[in-house]
Amino acid sequence: MTGQPKVLHYINGRFAEGEAGVYFRNINPFTNEPINEVAEGRKEDIDAAVRAAKQAFDGGPWRTMPVEKRLRYLFRIAELIETYSDDIAYLEALDTGIPISQAKKQAARAAENFRFYAEMVKTRLVGEAYQVNGQFLNYTVYKPVGVAGLITPWNTPFMLETWKVAPALATGNTVVLKPAEWSPLTANKLAEIIDEAGLPAGVFNVVHGFGETAGAALVAHPDVRLISFTGETTTGMDIIRNSAATLKKTSMELGGKSPLIVFADADLEQALDAAVWGVFSLNGERCTANSRLLLEQSIYDEFVARLKERVDRIVIGDPMNPATELGPLIHRDHWERVNRYIEIARQEGASVHAPGVPKGLERGNFVPPTLLLNCRNDMKVAQEEIFGPVMAVMSFADEEEAIRLANDVKYGLAAYVWTSDMKRGHRVAQAIESGMAWVNSPNVRDLRIPFGGTKYSGIGREGGHYSFDFYTEVQVVHVAVGDPSIPPLGKAAPSSALSAERT
């Protein structure tokens, strides 16, 4: 073990081992040696966490305390995340293989998530009021939903956990978080931080464990009123199915196969920077990665030549080294899956370009940055999410074909368009079936905008005030301010026939 203590669940304000007392091993992706042991949650642990969260919601002070007071806790969590940001980045790099320089940015973003939602609740969680014909006043109020079940993936785990926990707590819900089994360390750190921030017991709970057991028990629990899920599309489908019996609200942030389109008139240097960064940062394990590169025919050869040069110079190495640009993939199983796709690409006729993995890194789950050149859009590797440092590259003849290829995929998460013709930039961006599109821009995201996908990439949007639609229930109160006329049923004079019958 590399010196990390056991990870326990965090239930009702206490760190606790599971009721069954079983643990699973957490593996370092750089060495494939165990890091530590993690409590493996089962249904009983989910039941205990939901019980605590429900008590805290129904009887505790969280949702009823003055909003300013509740938000002070969120600001405190943000401060503590900043205080511990080096530890968080270290744990994230250790657990996931994300290069430390990139993990640091993710930790900063996590603090921002708490601060942002605290401010949003103060300024934007506002109702509406309607005067109706001088007779009524109708107004809306936003209420927390109840116990929120949050299920998160292993890519950028800390940032994605805070992306859900912050709005859920800020709006007054209580939470049970089920983090991904391959990346438990920073979820545990979040529990420690929230414990230190002094939130009332039961408001925030973490149960570690596997999806099919702990995750499924959370989805099936009748006292959990909503599930916010980020992960694979097929898992999202299971969760929707399994949540139907208890009629939960669900929010689905799922997979992607996003196109980056470069027209010949684009700023090619910038487009190149964006294409390389967008798919090879975060080890390619990014839901919005531009995993399909569509190049206008006339620039294909030149762009690919420059792309190869860049790819060959990406620094592959120890995630703890600040100079590393690409680290190992999260897990051996995932490494095998990504390698299988590269083999499929060869069989399908793509030409594979990748530098070798430097000597000395054999124990880690390294896949070098890989270009699948001369792809066709109907190839499996152009259609399915690989979720690694692998980009399918193909060409197009004109705008119409670019749009057709971009849309000819089941996913619809992100899209990137590079052109100097701004009319075309807007036109193409709007023609693409994706929840989000960037024009002449890398994937930079303001927290105020809606985040999410269409088609098989998800249902619903989170981010900004859009998160309130999910994490709150809107209630309308109708008040009569005049004397509205009410149809006087039962006030008519009794008819003689009817009274005769009744006697």
Ligand code: NAD
């Ligand atoms: P995954 O679907 O395998 O697992 C995600 C989480 O779901 C884990 O916590 C897992 O334990 C849990 N889970 C698995 N089966 C479950 C079940 N039957 N019931 C309840 N919970 C269950 O996904 P992953 O491999 O961890 O993450 C990678 C995927 O996430 C990729 O497809 C990626 O595109 C997607 N992703 C999407 C976004 C987005 O915002 N659209 C962001 C990040 C990642």
